[in-house]
Amino acid sequence: MITRHHLSLVFICTLMLGIMVFPRDLLLLCILVTGSCIGTLLPDVQIKVSTNRIFLMPAWFLTRFSTLICIPVMRRIYHTLNYKIPDRGDKRLTHSIPGILIIALSIAVLSAVPVIVDWIAPVPLFAVVFSLGATLGLVLHLVEDACTRKGIAPLFPFSTIRIAGSIRPCDKADSRIAQYHFHHCSAAMVIIVLHLSGVWPQSASVLLGLFTLSSCLAVMIWLSDVRIETCCLRKENSRTVYPVPKNFTKRIFIPARKDREA
Numbered sequence: 001m002i003t004r005h006h007l008s009l010v011f012i013c014t015l016m017l018g019i020m021v022f023p024r025d026l027l028l029l030c031i032l033v034t035g036s037c038i039g040t041l042l043p044d045v046q047i048k049v050s051t052n053r054i055f056l057m058p059a060w061f062l063t064r065f066s067t068l069i070c071i072p073v074m075r076r077i078y079h080t081l082n083y084k085i086p087d088r089g090d091k092r093l094t095h096s097i098p099g100i101l102i103i104a105l106s107i108a109v110l111s112a113v114p115v116i117v118d119w120i121a122p123v124p125l126f127a128v129v130f131s132l133g134a135t136l137g138l139v140l141h142l143v144e145d146a147c148t149r150k151g152i153a154p155l156f157p158f159s160t161i162r163i164a165g166s167i168r169p170c171d172k173a174d175s176r177i178a179q180y181h182f183h184h185c186s187a188a189m190v191i192i193v194l195h196l197s198g199v200w201p202q203s204a205s206v207l208l209g210l211f212t213l214s215s216c217l218a219v220m221i222w223l224s225d226v227r228i229e230t231c232c233l234r235k236e237n238s239r240t241v242y243p244v245p246k247n248f249t250k251r252i253f254i255p256a257r258k259d260r261e262a
Contacts, residue, residue, distance in 0.1 A: 001144050001169045003044065003059055005177055010040040010140045012184040013213055014133065016191045020209030023195055023202065028129050035133025040141045042066045042103055042134075043094040066094055070103045077102070083157040092156040095145060099156070100138040107134045143217055147224035165224030180220050187212045 001009075014036040015029075022028040041062045049060045067088075074093050075085050085093065093099050111127040146152050151164025168174055191212055194200040200208055 001148060001167070001177070003041065003047065003056060005169060006040045006044075006141055006144060007037055008181060009144060009184060010036050010137050012181070012188050013140055013216065014136060016184070016188040016216075017136075017209040017213050019191055019195050020205040023205060028125070031126055031129045032133040032136075035130040036137035036140070038062060039104075039107070039134030039137025041137075042070075043100065043138065043141050043145075045071065045094055046089065046091050065106075066103060070094070070099075070106050073106070074099060074102050078157055085157060092153040095142065095152045096156040097142070097154050098158070100135075100142060104131070104135040104138055107131055140217075143221070146226055147220060151229075160230060162229040163226060164229065165221070165226040167224050176223055179223070180216075183219055184216050187216050 011033060014033050018029045018032045022032065041059050042065060044059070045063050045067050047056060047060055047063055049056045071088055071093055075088060078085055094103065108131040111131050114127070142152055142154070146154075146163045147165035148167045148169060149164060151162050153160070153162050155161055167176060169177065191209065194208070195205070
């Protein structure tokens, strides 16, 4: 999916879960949502900024964290395990389970740096919540991209398994992404109403948030026709193939009769 789809869907998903986890702490809720929105941008290392898309500049700067820090670590680890990745810009590096685990671990380590510098024994709750939010954003990014036609390679480079759906994010005729936003917003509104009314017991609020989030993701995966394939290569029949005339090679390699006589 494109950047704005990732941000909006992850924001809604994190909000419906965060309201139930931190019902009375607005600051922690904001930190969780901020971490998830940042985390969902980090896998898109292929993002480009042009003159007519200058609004993507902050997202591009955030993805440099993955490009300059996380990807070299990934390639080093994979090289040690005899998996050579010649292209450092390979999208599958950051769109896989091992990739997002390395990114999440890098975020957790950097979040603990201020704690180590100040010699504070316990890790502050803010750093923990931010790291958890970033990890949630990374996971949701994979789930959302798995619903697209390009899909993801979840076990790259250890396996050729590919998970893909039927969504084309740039296809305006496909209204399913708009439906996902409607479903997510409706579920978030139900969560907010239950929280404000006090009908749902606080002891089971986290379970309700997890159930609602899982239901929204399950509906999104089901409507996207997600399937599992055993090859990461694109199928040739997905592109239009034009027939080649039988005398095509003769026209190229055999000179015309007039040219031979001359």
